[in-house]
Amino acid sequence: MTTQGAKAARGVAAAAVAVGVAQLVGAAFGPQADVRTAVGSSVIERTPGPLKEWAIQTFGTADKLFLTVAVLVVVAALAIIAGIVETPRRPLGSAMIVAAGALGCAAVLSRPGAGVVDIVPTLVGAACGVAVLRFLTSRRFTGDGDGPDAQDDTQDDTQDRTDRGRRRSLITLGLLVAGAASGVAGVVITRLTSSVSGDRNAFALPRITKSAAPIPADVQPPEVALPSFVTANDEFYRIDTALTVPQVSREAWKLRIHGMVDREVTVDFADLERFEVVERVVTLTCVSNPVGGELISNAVWTGYRVADLLAEAGVRPDADMVLSTSVDGWTAGTPVEALTADDALLAVGMNGQPLPIEHGYPARLVVPGLYGYVSATKWVTDLELTRFDRAEAYWTKLGWAARGPIKTESRIDIPRAGQDVTAGPNRFGGVAWAQKRGVRAVEVKMDDGEWQQATLGAAYSNDTWRLWSFDWQATPGFHTITVRATDNSGYTQTPDRADPVPDGATGWHSITFNVR
Numbered sequence: 001m002t003t004q005g006a007k008a009a010r011g012v013a014a015a016a017v018a019v020g021v022a023q024l025v026g027a028a029f030g031p032q033a034d035v036r037t038a039v040g041s042s043v044i045e046r047t048p049g050p051l052k053e054w055a056i057q058t059f060g061t062a063d064k065l066f067l068t069v070a071v072l073v074v075v076a077a078l079a080i081i082a083g084i085v086e087t088p089r090r091p092l093g094s095a096m097i098v099a100a101g102a103l104g105c106a107a108v109l110s111r112p113g114a115g116v117v118d119i120v121p122t123l124v125g126a127a128c129g130v131a132v133l134r135f136l137t138s139r140r141f142t143g144d145g146d147g148p149d150a151q152d153d154t155q156d157d158t159q160d161r162t163d164r165g166r167r168r169s170l171i172t173l174g175l176l177v178a179g180a181a182s183g184v185a186g187v188v189i190t191r192l193t194s195s196v197s198g199d200r201n202a203f204a205l206p207r208i209t210k211s212a213a214p215i216p217a218d219v220q221p222p223e224v225a226l227p228s229f230v231t232a233n234d235e236f237y238r239i240d241t242a243l244t245v246p247q248v249s250r251e252a253w254k255l256r257i258h259g260m261v262d263r264e265v266t267v268d269f270a271d272l273e274r275f276e277v278v279e280r281v282v283t284l285t286c287v288s289n290p291v292g293g294e295l296i297s298n299a300v301w302t303g304y305r306v307a308d309l310l311a312e313a314g315v316r317p318d319a320d321m322v323l324s325t326s327v328d329g330w331t332a333g334t335p336v337e338a339l340t341a342d343d344a345l346l347a348v349g350m351n352g353q354p355l356p357i358e359h360g361y362p363a364r365l366v367v368p369g370l371y372g373y374v375s376a377t378k379w380v381t382d383l384e385l386t387r388f389d390r391a392e393a394y395w396t397k398l399g400w401a402a403r404g405p406i407k408t409e410s411r412i413d414i415p416r417a418g419q420d421v422t423a424g425p426n427r428f429g430g431v432a433w434a435q436k437r438g439v440r441a442v443e444v445k446m447d448d449g450e451w452q453q454a455t456l457g458a459a460y461s462n463d464t465w466r467l468w469s470f471d472w473q474a475t476p477g478f479h480t481i482t483v484r485a486t487d488n489s490g491y492t493q494t495p496d497r498a499d500p501v502p503d504g505a506t507g508w509h510s511i512t513f514n515v516r
């Protein structure tokens, strides 16, 4: 007799071999053949907008880890079922592996840049998975049978049977471990062979023709632990749908400009040399940033004016949208006038370094004043001039607004929620932003008191956030601090709470803390 547990283990071993072999064979084909990424991306694409929004808000930058864990749990559950339902006569579990393999192939084929050969690793993996499950379920292996020998037990037979049982468990476990190990090896080899970090390290940023104004020291309020005015590259928030970071070398990169243009243009990385190199300080913000959230950062960007590139193609007057596409198929729809303005960049540098790979190496868009989902395409390879009434970008299809100007907002960084504050003088602070308009004032309210003016760090430009501080004599007990910003158009942040969907959160940030 085989226990349910042993049957389940067969299924899990078969699944481990199927996935592991697919990963290992996939290493010879490249990232576009990676069935794990393809399935994950298809899951992301088919996840309803509100659920994605929930995942981003709940897990933030760990949303991809959450997806990986969720997919693993589903695969394991299906594998257990496959192991239990498989019998020598009725290969139902094998049929499940075949079906999963077919779905995997479909997922791979749906990825941009994948061809028919790229399903080979998935096919080989599924075939190995079926072979393992058939073998582990076979009478020859299990010894389960209706022959007279099985029943006919003498003393040694009992001993024999435990030995055989142990050997079977070891073989099942061995296959499981081998499957997992080949999977890990496949992932590591694929990463090493496709990584463009060498290409990035060898890239010396082009000489800047037009530098950004220097950043004065007094943008940073003294004696309060606020975020740095310029966010370090490794602290810059990251949001994208890419499960494995696209690896695009400078050699392979191309940007095609087409659609409603006078002449289609394709530039490669070397062609960029003929354009002026400009530097700009721009604060990026994610539309998914909840009130008080961390999905906002500021950097010094080096790159080329998108306007200069568009001018070579000649934008037709009836085009009102640029649909930009990344190498992994993600899209953003940006108003033409935002990209023909002087300040929109095709950025290649971030804080004096080549773009980090996860921030779009070798080139991305940076457009002041617009949320990232409608403007900041990383690994950008295609600009199509079109119209808002003809084309819809990735997040807009999922229920987000077609246009996404950044809203005036402010955040308290100090004190943190739940932080213990000591009685006496304290300096609090945070950030405020209203890209394109600029922050004119920040006000703070302690408990139910009057609004009071916060002290502002120097304004760098309307396209960058502004840091603020506020001095307060703390008295023991629980207190609440609330903040609101006013921009240079005269607009003061509304207290009305709005969700990030469809076009960005609103409301005042407030923090409750305890003074001892």
Ligand SMILES: Nc1nc2c(c(=O)[nH]1)N[C@H]1C(S)=C(S)[C@@H](COP(=O)(O)O)O[C@H]1N2
Residues within 6 Å of the ligand: 236, 237, 238, 239, 240, 241, 242, 284, 285, 286, 287, 326, 327, 328, 330, 358, 359, 371, 372, 373, 376, 377, 378, 379
């Ligand atoms: N290729 C690609 N580019 C993308 C995205 C994406 O999912 N894929 N996400 C956008 C969103 S929603 C935001 S907020 C910004 C974030 O840029 P960052 O990760 O460099 O901070 O990138 C934008 N560019």
Ligand SMILES: [Mo]
Residues within 6 Å of the ligand: 239, 285, 286, 287, 288, 371, 372, 373
């Ligand atoms: Mo975003």
